[in-house]
Amino acid sequence: MHVQRNASRSLMVAGLCAAAAMAASAVQAQEDTITLGAAVSITGKYSTNGKNTLDGYQMAVKRINEMGGVKVGTTTYKLAIKYYDDESTSARGAQLMERLIAQDHVAFVLGPYSSGLTKAIAPVTEKYRIPMVEGNGADRDLFTQGYHYLFAVLNTSDYYLREAVNLLAEQAERIGKKPSDLRIAIAIENDNFSLDVRNGVMEDAAKHGMKVVIDDKLPPELNDMSSTLTKVKALRPDMLVVSGHDKGATLAVRQTSDQKVHVPMLALTHCDSAQVAEKLGAAAEYAVCASQWDRSLNYSDRWFGSANDYAQRFEKEFGYAVPYQSAESTASVLVYADALARAGSLDPQKVRDAIAKTDLMTFYGPVKFDDTGKNIAKSMVLYQVQGGAYKVVAPSRWAQSRLVFPAPRWEERESAKRN
C-alpha cells in the first residue's frame, strides 16, 4: 500500500511537470502568433458566403505567413484565425464575439458575413474597444452610429447600383432621350441591404430627374416575382433594378426570361455569387451586375501581386472561382498586416489608430478610411453578362468591354441564336 501510494504520487508529480512544460511551450508558441478572431456563418442561410469569407481570411493568413509573417517592432509574428460558427444568426454572433474577446482574449477581430451580423457584433467590439476590420457588411447604417473601432474595406450598400443609374443616364443620350425622361422600376427583397441599394438608386435617380414607376419590396419568403413583372410589362420602364441577394438575382433572370419581359437594362446585385451566367445560360445575357471587385482590374499589392494573380492562387488553394466576398475578406487581413507593422505594438488602441491612418493599395483596391470607418478610396464596378462571361463595362476607367444597351428583345435573341 505504501509503495503503491508513493508510486502513484510520483506519477502524478511527473504528469504535472509534463503538463507545465507543455503549457510553458504553448505559451511561448502563442507569443509568436497574433490571433485574429472572427464569427463566421458556417451553417444557416449564409453558409455559402460564410465559407467564402472564411476562405478569404485563411488565404490571407497563409500567404502572409508564407512571406514571413508580420513584423511588429522587433518581433516577427505569424497570423492565425480563431473562428466560431455564428449559425447565420445575429444573437449567436454577438454571443460568440463576447466569448472571443472576454474568454479567448483576442485583441483583433475580423468581421462576419452580412450587414445584419456585423450590426449585432459591432456594439460588442465597441464596448471592449477592440478594432474590427470587416469586408462583408455593407449597410450604410453601420457608419452612422459613431463607432470608432469599426473599419470596412468594401463600398457601402447604397453604392452598389448608383453606377447603374449613372450609366443609364449616359446611355440616354445615345438613344436620343434626356435623362429626365427615363423611368426606373425597383424590386427589392425587404431586408436592410436591399433597402440601402434601393435608397442609393433613388437618390441618384432623383439627381438626374428620373421617375421611379415601380417600387416593390418583396417579402423575403416570397419566391415569385410575377405580379411585379406583369407591372413591368404594363409600364415599360427603361431599367429594372432587382436586389435580393442570390435568390433575387436568380429569380429575376429566370422569370424575365420565362415571361419574356423586356427591359432595356436589367440591373442586379449578387449575380456572380448566384452564378447566373453559369447556371442560367442564355437567360442571363445582357444582365448588368454590381460587384465590389473583379479579377481583371489592374490593382496589385506586395503580397498577392495583381488581382488576377490572387484569383489564380485562390482557385488553386480552394478549388472554386473566387467570389468578391473572399477577396474583400482577404483585404481585411491585409489591412491588419499593414496596420500592425505600422503600429509597432500589439496594443489594441495603437493598432486601431494605425488602421485609421491606413492608405494602402491592395489587389482588392485602394483602402483609405474616413472618420466613420468607411473605405472612401475604392469604387464599385459594373459587369454585363456578354457571351456567358462577366465583362466589366463601368466605370469607364476600368471597362474592358462596351455596354450593350438597350438589351435586345427576346424575339431578337431567339432569332440571333438561330442564325
Place this chain on the structure above:
Amino acid sequence: MDNLAILAQAPVFNLQLLVDGVLIGALFALAAFGMALVWGVLRIINIAQGEFVMLGGYVVVYAAAAGVPPLAAVPLAALALYVLGWLLYRAVIWRVVDQDLFVSVLATFGLSILLQQLANQLFGANVRSVDPGLGTLLLVDGSISVPYVKLVAFAASLALGVALVLFLKRSRLGQAIRATSQNARAARIVGVDTDRVFASTFALNAAICGAAGALVAMTWVIHPYFGLAYTVRAFMIVVVSGLGNLAGIVAWGAGLGVAEQYAGFLLGAQFQTAFVFGLLVVILVARQLALHRRRMVLR
C-alpha cells in the same frame, strides 16, 4: 391608384394576373390536398408540409444534374418522398397520432426544422433551379406570357387531384383510408389495419408534396428555407375550404393565387402576403357570422 388605372386601360393584364394566379394556386392546392388528407385521416396538422415540397424540389435538381429529363423526375420525386414519408411515420409520427393536436404540431414543427437544417447541410443554402427547356406560350400579341412549365404544373395538379379522388373512392386502400377517417376505432374493429392506413396516408401526402416540389423547382427557384410559405398557404386553403371538400380545395387554391397576384400588382409586392392573411381573417369572420345567423357554429 395608378395601377388600378392600368388594369382598366389595358384589360389584357387582368388576364395575365388571372392566369398566373390560377397556375400558382394549383401548386398551393396540391400541398393543401395532402394536408387535408393527413388532417382528416391522422387528425394531425403537418407543419413539415412545406419541407416535403422543398425536398421534392431537390430530388429534381439532383436528378436533372445526373441527366434525367426534368419532367420525368417528377414521379421520381413523388416516389422518393413516399419512401421518406413512410420512414418518418415509422420513426416519429406514429407516436403522436392518437395524442393531442398540439403534440402533433410540436412534433412536425421539430421535423420541419430538422429537415430544413439537414437540407442546408447537404445541399447548401444557395438557390437552385431547373430549366425544363419548355419555352413560353405568348398570347394576345405577346402581352400575355405563360411559361409552358406552369401549364404542365397546372395539368399535373388537376390530374393528381382527380387521381386522388378516384383512389379514395374506388381502391381498397382508399376505402380503408375513408373508413379510418370516419371512425378509426370502428375501422379497426371491422379489420382495417389502421396503422398501415396511417403510414400510407402520410407517405401519400409526402409523395404529393414531392411532386409539387418538383414542379416548383422547374417553375421558380428552391432553397432550404422556402417551405414555410407552402405550409402556411396549404393550411389556409384547408381551413377555408373545409377538410372533406377536395373540389373546394382546388377552387380556393386558385382563388388564393389570383388574390395574391392582384394584391401584388395593385398594392405592391410587400403587401402580397399580408393581404392574403387579411383575406383569410375576413373570410373566417364572415363565415362565422353567416353561420351564426343560422344558429350554427363552424367546427
